[in-house]
Every structure is written in structure tokens, then in C-alpha cells.
Amino acid sequence: MSQMNLLQAINNALDTAMAADKKVVSFGEDVGHFGGVFRATSHLQERYGRDRCFNTPLTEQGIIGFANGLASQGHKPVAEIQFGDYIFPAFDQIVNETAKFRYRSGNEFNVGGLTIRTPYGGGIRGGHYHSQSPEAYFAHTPGLKIVVPRNPHQAKGLLLASIRDDNPVLFFEPKRLYRASVGEVPDEDYELPLGSAEIVREGQDITLLAWGAQMEVLNEAAQMAEKDGVDCEIIDLRSILPWDVDTVVESVKKTGRLLVSHEAPVTNGFGAEISATVQEQAFLYLEAPVTRVCGMDVPYPLSHEVEYHPDATKVFEAIKATLHY
Secondary structure, three states: OEEEEHHHHHHHHHHHHHHHOOOEEEEEOOOOOOOOOOOOOOOHHHHHOOOOEEEOOOOHHHHHHHHHHHHHOOOEEEEEOOOHHHHHHHHHHHHHHHOOHHHHOOOOOOOOOOEEEEEEOOOOOOHHHOOOOOHHHHHOOOOOEEEOOOOHHHHHHHHHHHHHOOOOEEEEEEHHHOOOOEEEEOOOOOOOOOOOOEEEEOOOOEEEEEOOOHHHHHHHHHHHHHOOOOOEEEEEOOEEEOOOHHHHHHHHHHHOOEEEEEEEEOOOOHHHHHHHHHHHHHHHHOOOOOEEEEEOOOOOOOOOHHHHOOOHHHHHHHHHHHHOO
16 A cells, blocks of 8 residues: 555556557657656656657647547547536537447447546646536446546546446546645555445434545535534435446435535536436435535636635535425
8 A cells, every 4th residue: 555645646557558459549748758747747757768659739629539540449548628617619529429439330440448537526726627527418328438536546447447347438637636635545566346336434313424525524524514413314426428327326215315516517517417317216215305515507707716616515505404494
């Protein structure tokens, strides 16, 4: 075991995957000798050469188009989009090419070896072009998997599983935690299951559900609620697509209440899908409406980032309101 932050865990996962399989290649803007804007790919070019870790032009559509071609020929490309906010120029490639490649060819061809890494979310005072959470846009697209880690241990295991999965995976990395989240990470090769939520704390009174950096917020809010005698169950969804309906629904049947929290704006955020599914499958068990504590329906602000963010105090107030419904 080693102490790593989230960035180091991602770098270690890439190193592990590239050492184990020569078909794994890593590329993106400044990814080569520079190591990327956050240094997630540091030293990989030194270890594996310019053929397997290299820079690309500043064209997201070109990066993913190139990645699709590589993946279709049996390689396992790990393409980096420098910020999640800049993934939209590649939207057509991801939604209309990556996600549909296998389907449109009747399984004769696929790009299942493709993994797209990108930092997402706020908390670094990056303003509206470096702070967005775009996971819900892609969750509407059959053919993709979407994964978000909450800490270094999760990041390494989930990224290795993503690279080796037979489906294209969008891997969103919460940039606020890159250097802030530190923990024990196994040195050896390991994978964590995709499409499986994790109950990180068991409780009886209310289920709290989130993913990525928002998990820290839920933990803080649960500690605040515990002082009032509230026993919170906390679930890390981990995979947005496919998402683990069974684990969430079973938890809600036990607690009778659900609070979903994410940084993205509330309208059409992925919390809406979770809310609808839970009320369909656990309606008679609910003691209160499903509550969403999310970002506001405005562009991500710079000077008012603190007001925008769904922090622990907002979650705590929502917990109390739900319990007293």
C-alpha cells in the first residue's frame, strides 16, 4: 500500500495498464512530456516512449475521432480531454460515433477499448468554462459507460476496470480532489466493478446519494445530522451509466427517504432520473418526496461559487426538511 492523492492514483493506474498491455496508449493536449495540465500523465512518455504517450493538436473532435479509429483497430486508447467543459466539440464523435459503433455494424466492429478521461466539476474557482459537470448530457446515450471516482483507491481500481472494459467509457475525474484527496492505494494491479454502487455508510433514517467530490459533502452533512440523532445511509453511485438501481432502491425501501446531490444544475441533472426511477420502484416505501440538492440553474459563477455549490449546510437543511415532511 502507498499513500497517494487522486492524481497519483490515476497516474499509477495508467502506468499499470500500459505496463500490462502494449495496446494501451495515452494521448491528449500536452499529455506527453508535459504530463497534462494537471500532471496526470507525468513520466509516462519517458517510460513508454512517444509512440504510446504523446501530445495531440488542440482539437477535441480530432482527439476522439483519432481515438475511435485506434480503438476500432484493436488498440486501447486512453484519450484525455483537458477539461470536461471542453468535451463538447467532441460531442458528435462521442454520441454519434463512439456510442453507436458496435450497434451500427451489427457487432462486426466496435470501439470498446476506448476510455476518455477528463477532469470535471467546480471547487477550484475556475469560473464557468472550467467548472461544469456534464455527465447528464452523456447519460442519455446508449452505448457508453460513465464512471466517477470519489477518492484515490476508487480512482485506480475504476480506471483500470474502465480501460479493460469491452465498452467505451467516459471517466470523469473530480478535479477539486486531485491533490486534496489522499489515501491508501494498493501498489498491485486491481479493478473495481463498473455499474455497481457502494454503500459507504449504513443507516436507518435517510439515504444520501452522490458521486465524485460530492461524497465528501454528504459525509460532512451526515456528521452534522448525527449530532441531532439522525442515522444516515450514504451511497456512492460510482457509475452514472449504467447505474445501480437495485442497491439504491433497496436502501430507500429500508430508510423510506432519499436525498440526491450533485454539482450540476438541478434541471435535467442525473438526479432527476434517479428520483423518477425510485418513485416508480419504491413509491409505497417513501415517507417523503425524493429531495435533490444540486447546483443552481445558472452558468457556473466565479465570484459566487460558494453560493452556487450544494455544500454540507444545504444538504443538512434538506435532510431535516425531509425527515420532518
